[in-house]
Every structure is written in C-alpha cells, then in structure tokens.
Amino acid sequence: MGEKQKIILFAIFFFFVLYGCQNKSQKQDIVIEKPESKEVTSPAPKVETQTDSGNLIVKDTEADKYSGETVTVTGKVSGVVKRPKVNYLNFGKNYPDQTFSAVIFPDALEEFGELNEYKGKEVEVTGLVSLYNGKPQIIISSQKQIKIIDR
Numbered sequence: 001m002g003e004k005q006k007i008i009l010f011a012i013f014f015f016f017v018l019y020g021c022q023n024k025s026q027k028q029d030i031v032i033e034k035p036e037s038k039e040v041t042s043p044a045p046k047v048e049t050q051t052d053s054g055n056l057i058v059k060d061t062e063a064d065k066y067s068g069e070t071v072t073v074t075g076k077v078s079g080v081v082k083r084p085k086v087n088y089l090n091f092g093k094n095y096p097d098q099t100f101s102a103v104i105f106p107d108a109l110e111e112f113g114e115l116n117e118y119k120g121k122e123v124e125v126t127g128l129v130s131l132y133n134g135k136p137q138i139i140i141s142s143q144k145q146i147k148i149i150d151r
Contacts, residue, residue: 055126060091060100063129063136072126073100073138074149077118089118089125089146100125101137108141121148 058066060075075091078098087109092099102125104112124147127138140146 057124060136063100063138064131064134066129067131067136068129070126070128072124073129073136074122074124075100077102077121077123080115080119082115087115089115089123091123098135101132101135102146103132103137103139105139105141111141111143112146118146118148123147124149 055070055072056066057072057074060073063071063073073091077089078092079088079090079094081088081090081095085106087104087106088095088098089102089104090098091101095101102123104115109115125138125140126145127140129136129138131137138145
C-alpha cells in the first residue's frame with residue numbers, strides 16, 4: 001500500500017471517528033413510556049344449560065350448529081303450517097325465513113291436538129336436529145318432545 005493510500009485511509013478513519021464522537025456528544029432524550037394498563041379479561045365461559053333429562057338447551061337461532069345431535073331447542077313459534085303430507089311449527093319467522101322448524105307427520109298428528117295452540121308461544125322441542133334445505137329441524141312424533149314454556 002502506497003503512502004497516498006495510507007493518508008487517504010487515515011483521513012477517512014479520522015473523519016468517521018470525529019463524526020462519531022460529535023454525534024455522541026449530542027444529548028438524545030430517550031423517552032420510555034409506560035403502556036396504559038389494560039385490564040386483561042378472559043372470555044366468559046360458555047354456559048350450557050341442560051334439561052332434567054340431560055339434553056343441551058339451545059336457542060332456535062343456534063340449532064343449525066347442532067345438526068346430528070339430540071338437543072332441546074327453545075324459541076317462539078311464529079307460524080303453523082298444515083299440509084296433507086307434513087305439518088310445521090316454524091320458529092323465529094314464517095317460511096322461508098324460519099330459524100327452526102318442528103316437523104310433524106300426519107300419522108303422529110293426533111298426538112299433538114290443535115297445532116295452532118303453539119302459535120305465538122315460547123316452546124321447547126327435544127329431538128335429533130337435522131338440516132333440510134339448509135334449515136334446522138326436529139321431527140317430532142310424541143307429545144313428550146314438545147312443551148309450552150312460560151317466559
């Protein structure tokens with residue numbers, strides 16, 4: 001390495017040292033802020049209610065989540081549909097916007113009396129939830145599967 005190159009390298013080194021020292025002499029204010037204390041809460045535990053027979057009680061609006069399971073569905077009967085081949089107690093809204101249906105076939109109809117007695121009432125329906133055209137339903141064949149409740 002030649003004499004000129006040594007001088008240039010020394011000048012560059014000196015410049016960096018001088019520049020670095022100059023910046024260190026400037027006082028920098030470092031502010032460390034304490035974060036606001038946020039109360040940490042865990043989500044409320046899911047409370048599952050069960051009937052005396054041990055069945056899970058779910059709202060008519062959530063019945064679709066329990067397809068394939070035997071549960072008790074609660075809700076208000078919004079409409080009664082009587083057809084020669086099948087009868088429906090629709091919950092939430094009238095067909096086709098119902099949230100849930102209790103289905104009664106004609107061979108079991110005598111078991112239930114006048115279906116219009118359920119209209120406008122809060123009802124519990126127990127049985128196996130299935131989906132028909134994307135809507136949850138329980139096929140009921142016994143009076144023991146349905147109960148009008150006071151709310």
